Amino acid sequence: MLRDAIQTATIAAMKARDSARLGALRLINAALKNKDIELRTGTAPADDDVLVTDVLMKMAKQRRESIEMFDMGGRAELAAVERAELSVIESFMPTQMDDAEALAAIKAIVAEIGATSVKDMGRVMATVKERFAGKLDMSKASGLVKAALG
Structure with a gap:
């Protein structure tokens, strides 16, 4: 389900020539492919959406840490790129509990x-x-x- 939504969004970003969104979506697809390769020796996940959500949460955490480091280092342009990627990643994550x-x-x-x-x-x-x-x-x-x- 989530995987299909990510693929659909990737195709839409290609058609719209939205290079920033397309880059973030390709990063998501690459991370998912890496996770699939990593799990190839184990058993298949019962629910693929849980796997995808787990990958997205890890990617979001990495982006938040990078944003914090770039802000502390005075690299606003790099922090802005990370924020854009984070917004794309968070758009596919389920709503978090408060x-x-x-x-x-x-x-x-x-x-x-x-x-x-x-x-x-x-x-x-x-x-x-x-x-x-x-x-x-x-x-x-x-x-x-x-x-x-x-």
């Missing part, structure tokens, strides 16, 4: 599992990742789980 939604979902999981201390964090994080992969940044989720358990 902090209030995420905290409520995590508290529900903690209650459901019966977690009582930080020792149960692994079980809670596994359930959070299983249910909310792609909708919640796991690094942010980690902090919220610690807060819910602490």
